[in-house]
Amino acid sequence: MTIKNRDSFLNNLAANLGRPRRTESVERPAYSVSPQKEAWKDATSEELLEVFKEQSIKMSAEVEETTEENLPSLIRDLIVREGNSVIAAGGERNDLYGLTEMYEELESRIGEVHIYDSALGKENQVIAERADVGVTFSDVTLAESGTVTLFNDKDNGRSISLLPKTYIAIVPESTIVPRMTQSMQVLREKEKSETEKTPSCVSFITGPSNSADIEMIKIVGVHGPVKAIYVIVRDS
């Protein structure tokens, strides 16, 4: 890996700022206000759940609510409703929530069921491109904006939530936090951690893809999914 022209470039900046180059011990100041810590300070988890639902609907997402027990059948029904093929993120949560079994059974009913498998390389993208539905879990869920956050990795490839026409995000209730502030704290912890690596891609997704580039008229479904379905799984 390379870094080119850095010293001359940064020396010039320091010179324009009229001081020697700074390479260490810069501390962020204590900012005079911190509204992000005040926002939703007293909200209960029940209230946050309501805010999340409301915001998601506002952002054109479809919201479903279910229990852990009923999750597999609901996901199955949604997949069948939305099309004939599905690509889903891998990982242990599929087992934990009883989805693995459901996917296995589903294979005999619809055209294609694929669990993202990095060993297959680019084939995953080809499958995602032709899949009607993509399914992933949300890692952190933001109430204020109706946003699911994905820490993309080898099991949760970026294309699952991107290429299929319908995207289903499974939202365990416990992942719901007030706003982006909290998700950033999670990322900062990863940053400081010795053992964990920050993901190569963090995707904050709020509803389906859309555009207002033609006469400011909002069109849903431009490059990413045309439809986004959030399935909230209530804590048992």
Add this chain to the structure above:
Amino acid sequence: MKVSLFITCLSDLITPKVGQHTVELLEKAGCDVDFPESQTCCGQPAFNSGYLQEAKQAMKQTIRAFQHADYVVGPSGSCVGMLKEYPKAFEEERAWYVEAKKLAAKSYEVTDFLVNVLNVTDTGSTFKGTVTYHPSCHMTRVLGVKEAPRKLLENVKGAEVIDLPEAEDCCGFGGTFAVKNSVISGEMVKEKSRHVSETKAEYLVGGDMGCLLNIEGRMRREGKNVKVVHITEILNAQEG
């Protein structure tokens, strides 16, 4: 209370009525009004056009004229706003900076002065008719006077205040902008004139003669018969 009137050159030479109403309003509120004769122009036309050196000559004259005043009160949000800009312009001239700071601190736009210094929210005036208020940009955004004129207008007997659509949009005056970029300025004032007409108000009222002359000039050109008045005229109006 002793108050020195800052007339502004525009009102002095073009619309002296505004000064007369301002004097009467302040006197009614119990002020002893004087008029420092050596005042001229606050320097804004030069300052906003980039002629800082030329502007400073006018600014120094204004500082001198009001040196002994307790309060400086003027019927223009924009010109008073300019006085508030003085210290920044003299940052590198210590002696003038000190004086500029003093002037800025004791200067008020007239409605702001009535409401926030004299605690007058009702001037006891009666004015029959429908009026709409244009909050000028410098009054609201540079000087930060938003509520005072509205509060005073609400208490005028007989006047029905109608909200002006997109009221906070600039009328296109902008001092030398109206001359230098007259095409754009023209489009802006046409839009303002349209919004005024939408209210169907008989009177357009505002706190800055620059903006009012601009809007009035355009509406006359369009053959509209909306009457344009400075806010002091309404606040000082008596029945009959």
Add this chain to the structure above:
Amino acid sequence: MAIRIGDQPYEGRVKAGVDNTFMREAVSSAQGRFRSGKQKSSEELGNWEDWRTLGEEIRSHTLENIDYYLHQLSDKVEERGGHVYFAETAEEANTYIQGIVKKKNAKKVVKSKSMVTEEIGLNEALEEAGTEIVETDLGEWILQMDEDPPSHIVTPALHKNKEQIRDSFRDKKGYEKTDKPEELAAFARQELRKDFLSADVGITGCNFAVAESGAVTLVTNEGNARLVTSLPDTQVSVMGMERLVPTWEDLEVLVGLLTRSAVGQNLTSYVTSIIGSKLEEEVDGPEEYHLVIVDNGRSKILGTEFQSALHCIRCAACINVCPVYRHVGGHAYGSVYPGPIGAVLTPLLDGYEDHKELPYASSLCAACTEACPVKIPLHEHLIRHRQIIVEEEKKSPQTEKIMMKGFAKWASSPAAYKLSEKMARTSLKPWTKEETIEKGPGPLKGWTDVRDFPAPAEQSFRKWFKDRKKGEDS
């Protein structure tokens, strides 16, 4: 296309803007939507002024320590398998990216919307090198088809209507359906999907880079930036050097200010942070990642009174409230950066010579300053620009100089001022009819081209005051 767009002089550009009725209606209605959206989402958030203060403090701290944070950022990107190139000029940046494209023998490059690449003219540079560039933001795709520059930094094709777009699609891409935006967008989706899947290189801009993590964050609604960063094997992010924040926590604050100010949304549909190249075993994402950090005139602004112009987060809030922009549209500014921020930034980046009119294209109404989420004193910067144009660049018109000299004499001398009490009325007499001037001479002409001017009063205020005093005293 570099920062300068079009070759018409300023007056011609203004006239073209004012005469373009469709564009003006489109801009006016867009401004209405943008403004109400911003107001609603900022009110919902509460404490908007606190958020602005925080935004300003973060930006100010970052710029004060920009060398430190860029150093940290580049270390992090390298640590995560990326290459970092610091480009002092547009040419350096373009040559470096050309080099990547050539080395990869790339036939096709997909791009997501980026103002800095417009500014440096990257597309032209790559086309020269024989590569096909596909802009994938819907608005940018439309513009690319028509070889038209952007007129707004968030919705670049704001000046075009759906009929024009349909015709372009038909003539250039064989589109056969109607001018319904849904159908037009569906067509773009279908066409561009092929490009995404077959592209060799993806190029993005950068809304904010996070120094502590090396994350380059992209804010979009369409999802094209996600495709650009997920599918091609090679990816290049181009960032203006000031587009960074120290930490993830700072990122969050600025992203929230950006999405609310730009489009009135709590968040846009996609906010995507990319760190270096993909990790081992990952499939999606680039194998090779380059971050190009561009100066192109920005460093000259550091340490000057204009430094806060570099705080800009490109949300277009100032553009969306600007009455001048509303009437002339983006192209009239002759710069890829239009509106108030464009009028401040363009002369700084590209010199006064070609842009000396821009600082005057403002009534100084300060709506921009009030709207800016990071509190850039835009209208004050415009006044300062004017001072430089007059006093240092000496580019103001001769007649104006003479007038201002006269003004200074008049306003600094009570005696001279007193003379004008009578003079004003008398000297304008030839042009006055029924107390009104409809066709004024000299400097009044601009005024009376569009509106009447009243005749100066018969008796000045000071005369009235003096007479009144005399009456009282006697």
